[in-house]
Amino acid sequence: MTTRQGEILRALVKEYVASGEPVGSQVLVEKFSMAFSPATVRKEMSVLEQMGLLNSPHTSAGRIPTDRAFQLYLADLVHLFEITLNQKTELEELYRSAALQLDQLLKTTAQMLAQTSNFAGIVLAPNSMGSSIKRIELVSIMENLVLMVMVSSSGAIYEKKIKLERAVNQEDLYRISRYLNQNLKGYELGDVQERGLEFLQASVKDLGELSDIGMAVTQAIVYNPPDQTMHIEGDANLYRKIYELVPERKNAERIIQQLESKDYIAHIFERMKNLPQVGSQVGLEIDGELLSGITILGKGYTLSGKSIGALGVIGANRMPYEKIIPALDYSSQILSNVLSEKNNIELEGKELRVEAIELGVRKELPLARSTKKTPRSNKEKHER
Numbered sequence: 566m567t568t569r570q571g572e573i574l575r576a577l578v579k580e581y582v583a584s585g586e587p588v589g590s591q592v593l594v595e596k597f598s599m600a601f602s603p604a605t606v607r608k609e610m611s612v613l614e615q616m617g618l619l620n621s622p623h624t625s626a627g628r629i630p631t632d633r634a635f636q637l638y639l640a641d642l643v644h645l646f647e648i649t650l651n652q653k654t655e656l657e658e659l660y661r662s663a664a665l666q667l668d669q670l671l672k673t674t675a676q677m678l679a680q681t682s683n684f685a686g687i688v689l690a691p692n693s694m695g696s697s698i699k700r701i702e703l704v705s706i707m708e709n710l711v712l713m714v715m716v717s718s719s720g721a722i723y724e725k726k727i728k729l730e731r732a733v734n735q736e737d738l739y740r741i742s743r744y745l746n747q748n749l750k751g752y753e754l755g756d757v758q759e760r761g762l763e764f765l766q767a768s769v770k771d772l773g774e775l776s777d778i779g780m781a782v783t784q785a786i787v788y789n790p791p792d793q794t795m796h797i798e799g800d801a802n803l804y805r806k807i808y809e810l811v812p813e814r815k816n817a818e819r820i821i822q823q824l825e826s827k828d829y830i831a832h833i834f835e836r837m838k839n840l841p842q843v844g845s846q847v848g849l850e851i852d853g854e855l856l857s858g859i860t861i862l863g864k865g866y867t868l869s870g871k872s873i874g875a876l877g878v879i880g881a882n883r884m885p886y887e888k889i890i891p892a893l894d895y896s897s898q899i900l901s902n903v904l905s906e907k908n909n910i911e912l913e914g915k916e917l918r919v920e921a922i923e924l925g926v927r928k929e930l931p932l933a934r935s936t937k938k939t940p941r942s943n944k945e946k947h948e949r
Contacts, residue, residue: 566616569601571641573609574618578630578638582883587627632848632857635882639845639860648891656895667720670903672796674876674896679799681892684806684880685824687863689834690794691721691873694755701745703782708732713786719868719904723791733778741779744772749783758787795831800824806881810858823855824879838865838875843890847882858882864893866900876900 566574576597580588590606593599599606610628613619618637619628630638659677671688678686696717704712709729716722733741748768749757762783772779804821811817823829833851837844843864848857863877876896878889 566637570609570613572599573606574613574630574634575638575642577610577619577628578634581630582886585883587622587629589627592627630882632850632882635860636845636847636850639847639886642886643843643845643890646887646890648895652888652891653895656892656899666722668722668794668796670900671794671874671876672798674900675796675798677896678876678878678889678892679802682878682880682884682889683799683802684878684884685800685803686796686798686876686878687830687834688796688876689831689838689874690796691717691719691868692793692835693717693721693723693790694758695753695871695873696721696723697751697753698749701742701749701786703738703742703745705733705735705738711738711782713782713791715786715791719873721794723794725786725789725791727782727785729778729781731778733775737775737778740772741775741782744769744779745783745786749786754787754790758790762787793831795827795834797827797830803879807859810881820856820859824859830879833861834863834875834877837861837863837877838872840864843893860884862886862889862893864897866897866904868901868904873904874900 573593576593576599577588580592580596590603590610593606594601594603610619613634614621614628618631618634620631621628656677659673668690671690675686675688678688680686693715696715696719699716699718701716702714704714706712706726709732711727711729711733713725713727714722715725748765762780765780765783769776769779769783803824807820808814808817811820833846837846840863843862845863846861848859851859851861858881859879860882861877861879863875865872865875867873877893878884
């Protein structure tokens with residue numbers, strides 16, 4: 566693609582996003598003060614159409630960009646979109662406005678992204694397998710049914726129901742909870758799973774007649790961990806827009822059915838959480854022709870430099886990228902700062918003050934040291 570063709574393509578995509586109508590050469594020359602004639606622009610648009618970057622509707626002499634054109638547009642310009650002072654202030658006010666726990670903070674972020682884009686805002690919570698354990702509590706629900714509540718170092722809360730082979734009273738569950746916290750606190754579930762539970766064989770005997778229950782609960786937590794939480798807001802707006810934009814209702818329903826799969830969406834955002842900047846997937850790049858006309862934007866957020874989750878937007882190709890991309894980028898920074906910048910955090914009970922932004926999230930614990938590959942035994946801990 567020549568420099569001139571690139572300039573024309575960028576202008577055409579920008580105009581199409583704004584108007585939603587096929588774009589003609591005269592409009593491009595006048596609106597974008599191009600240094601070449603409409604005839605030259607028409608000639609270049611024909612070349613771009615042959616390259617698969619533009620389509621020509623039968624009812625109009627103008628052109629519309631294809632999925633591939635949006636891919637090139639975002640890849641070329643995503644790093645150039647900058648947040649405005651007004652946007653920055655609005656986002657800071659949003660986070661400052663209420664005391665929030667982590668799950669509420671993530672939900673609020675998804676709501677903000679939905680409002681900014683008028684499509685679906687997505688926030689993928691930290692995966693339990695990569696979370697460092699802060700505290701585990703066991704609560705009796707029924708005679709042999711227990712609710713396990715795990716709080717991670719990021720402040721994420723995971724719940725899981727565990728069925729036991731025999732009834733255990735709440736006092737005994739407190740003993741097992743203390744045992745789990747003494748032996749698993751500070752470790753990541755993924756590390757423990759990889760290592761195996763042999764290192765607990767000696768210490769579990771301290772539970773006496775509860776040792777079988779203690780090991781059963783530990784196995785349930787480590788080898789069948791809690792599901793990952795995903796916050797989705799504005800999905801009704803997304804589905805309504807799909808019905809408006811996709812001519813055939815059956816095709817629209819197929820797209821919606823795919824996007825309603827939380828496992829499918831979580832898989833996409835799990836891949837995007839390690840991106841250094843806002844990433845994009847467009848149309849055919851996502852899932853063949855099924856999602857043609859759909860764009861997914863996403864970026865990860867971190868805890869102490871480690872990617873633990875992602876946030877983003879799912880919408881039609883025509884969305885206000887100049888607003889959404891900076892909002893995504895800055896929200897990622899805010900979340901990461903709240904979770905990671907320990908030097909800027911002043912602990913006041915359950916309140917965390919992050920410079921000018923005040924958020925009520927759960928108090929965090931230190932992560933397991935990155936150099937530690939396997940959990941230490943109780944004996945090694947005491948020796949230290």
